[in-house]
Amino acid sequence: MISVRRFATLGCTLLALGVVLLVWQLLTAATGWISPNTFPAPLEVVNALRQIGGEGYANAALYEHVLRSVLLVTMGFVVASTIGVALGLAMGASRTVEALANPVFLLLRPIPPLAWIPLAIVWLGLGDAAKIMVIFFAAFVPSVINSFTGVRQIERPIFEASAMLGVSGVRYWREVLIPGALPSIFTGLRLSLQAAWTTLVAAELVGAVAGLGQILNQASQDIYPAMIVVGMASVAVCGWLMTLGLGWIETRVMPWKPR
Amino acid sequence: MLAPKLDSPRFWTLTIVGAAGFIALWSAAALSGLTTRAFLPAPWDVLLRFAQLVVEPFAGFTLLQHLWSSFQRFGIGFVLAVVVGIPLGLLMAWFRWVDRFVTPAFEAVRFVAPIAWVPFAALWFGTGIGGPVLIIFMGAFPPVLINTYRGAKQVDRKYIEASQMLGASSLRSMTQVLLPAAVPSIVAGLRISAGLGWQSLVGAELIVASSGVGYLMVKGQASVSTATVMSGMIAIGVVGIGIDIALRRVQQWIEDRRGG
Numbered sequence: 167m168i169s170v171r172r173f174a175t176l177g178c179t180l181l182a183l184g185v186v187l188l189v190w191q192l193l194t195a196a197t198g199w200i201s202p203n204t205f206p207a208p209l210e211v212v213n214a215l216r217q218i219g220g221e222g223y224a225n226a227a228l229y230e231h232v233l234r235s236v237l238l239v240t241m242g243f244v245v246a247s248t249i250g251v252a253l254g255l256a257m258g259a260s261r262t263v264e265a266l267a268n269p270v271f272l273l274l275r276p277i278p279p280l281a282w283i284p285l286a287i288v289w290l291g292l293g294d295a296a297k298i299m300v301i302f303f304a305a306f307v308p309s310v311i312n313s314f315t316g317v318r319q320i321e322r323p324i325f326e327a328s329a330m331l332g333v334s335g336v337r338y339w340r341e342v343l344i345p346g347a348l349p350s351i352f353t354g355l356r357l358s359l360q361a362a363w364t365t366l367v368a369a370e371l372v373g374a375v376a377g378l379g380q381i382l383n384q385a386s387q388d389i390y391p392a393m394i395v396v397g398m399a400s401v402a403v404c405g406w407l408m409t410l411g412l413g414w415i416e417t418r419v420m421p422w423k424p425r
Numbered sequence: 426m427l428a429p430k431l432d433s434p435r436f437w438t439l440t441i442v443g444a445a446g447f448i449a450l451w452s453a454a455a456l457s458g459l460t461t462r463a464f465l466p467a468p469w470d471v472l473l474r475f476a477q478l479v480v481e482p483f484a485g486f487t488l489l490q491h492l493w494s495s496f497q498r499f500g501i502g503f504v505l506a507v508v509v510g511i512p513l514g515l516l517m518a519w520f521r522w523v524d525r526f527v528t529p530a531f532e533a534v535r536f537v538a539p540i541a542w543v544p545f546a547a548l549w550f551g552t553g554i555g556g557p558v559l560i561i562f563m564g565a566f567p568p569v570l571i572n573t574y575r576g577a578k579q580v581d582r583k584y585i586e587a588s589q590m591l592g593a594s595s596l597r598s599m600t601q602v603l604l605p606a607a608v609p610s611i612v613a614g615l616r617i618s619a620g621l622g623w624q625s626l627v628g629a630e631l632i633v634a635s636s637g638v639g640y641l642m643v644k645g646q647a648s649v650s651t652a653t654v655m656s657g658m659i660a661i662g663v664v665g666i667g668i669d670i671a672l673r674r675v676q677q678w679i680e681d682r683r684g685g
Binding site for chain 2: 175176178182186203204239260266270277278279284287288290337367368382383385391394397399401402403
C-alpha cells in the first residue's frame, strides 16, 4: 500500500514543479518581464533541445557531446582512482610509504582541481591530453586521502585477530585491509567523480572541439540562453547518472553494507 | 598488523628523502634541456617568479592585489550563501511544506556543477563582480543549506515540544531552539562551503574576470609562462589553507564554548 505521506510528498513535488514551470512561462514568454535575451522561456528550451538532438549544435549532436565528455571523464577517473587508491592503501598500510609520499602529497592537496587547467593548457594544449591531465589531478587527491584514512580507521581488534590467525601477504590485503577500507574508499571515489566531472566541464568551457562544456561555451558566445539551459541540464543529468552508477557498483562490491 | 609509529628521526629522514627526491626529479627534468625553462621551470624559478609577482604588476596588478580582488568576490559570495542558506535551512526544518516545496528544486539545481553557471554569469553580469559572485554562491550555498537542515532536524524532540508548550512562536522556536542546536552542524557546513566556494571562484576567474588570481593564471598561460601559472597555483593553495584554518579556529572556539 502506498502510504498517504509518500503520496503527499509526491503531490507536493509535482505541484512545486508545476508552479515553477508556470511562473517561469509567465515571467518570460507570457508577460515579457524577463527579456528572452537573459533567460529563455520553457518552450524555447524544448526547441533548443530538439535542435541539438536533431541537426546538432557546436559541431555535433547532443549524444556525441555527451559521449565525448562521459568517455573522457571515465578514462581519467579510472586511471586516477586506480593509482590513487593503490597509493592511499600503501600509505595506510606502511608508515614508511606514508612518510615518503606525504611531503609531495601535502604540496598537491591544497591546489583546487580547477587551478590545474591553465597549467594543463600550457603543457598539453587544448586537446584531450590536457583534459585527461586535469581530470587526473582532480580525481587523484580525494581517492588517496580517503583510501588512506580508510585503512587507518580499521579497528585494532581486527588487525589483532588477523595477526593472531596468521593472515599475511596477499590474503592480508584482500581480506583485511581492502574490505576494511572499502566504505571510505567509496566515499573518496564519489568525491573524485564529482571533482572530475566539474573540472572537465570547466576545462571544456575554456576550450574544446566538442563536449558539454563546448555547448555552454558556444551558446554563451551566440547569446543563446535556451541552449545554455540545455547544456546545464545535460551536465546535471550526466553527473547524476554517473553518481547513481557508482552507487550501484558500491552496493555490488559491498553487499554487507546496510543501506 | 599495522606497524607502530615510526620514531621521530626515522620519520623525518624519510620525509626529507621524499621531498628532496621530488625536488631533485623536478630540477633534473627542468635542467635536462629536453624542454625550455619557460615550459618547465626549475623550482627556484617558480619561487623567484612568485617573489617578482608580489612586487611587479602582472596582468594589471601585483599578486597581492589580484589576491585581494579574488578574496573580496569570495567574501561576498560566501556571505550571501550563509545569509540565504541558514534561514532557508531552518524554515525547511520547521515547516514541512517549505521542505517539500524547496527540496525538489534544490536537488535539481544542486547537480548542476557551479562552473556550468559561467555562461549565465557572463550573460547577466558581463565582466562585473556579479558573475564570479554568482558562481561562488552556487558552489558555497548547498553545504550551508544541507548542514543547517540536518542540524535542525536532529534537535531533540523534547526541546521542541517544551518550547511549543511554553507558547513560543514559530519564529522564536526557529531562532532560539533550532538554530542554537544546529550550530555545530552549520559550522561544519561552512568549512565545506568555504572550500567549494574558493575552488569555484578560481574556475570562474579563469573564464569571466579581468582581475584576480585566476585571471593572472590565464594571462600567464597565454604568455606560456609556466612559472607564473605555478605561482598562481601556490597563491590559491595558500589562501585556501588560510581560510580553512580560520574557520577551523571558529569551529574550535564554538565547541569549547558549548562544552564549558
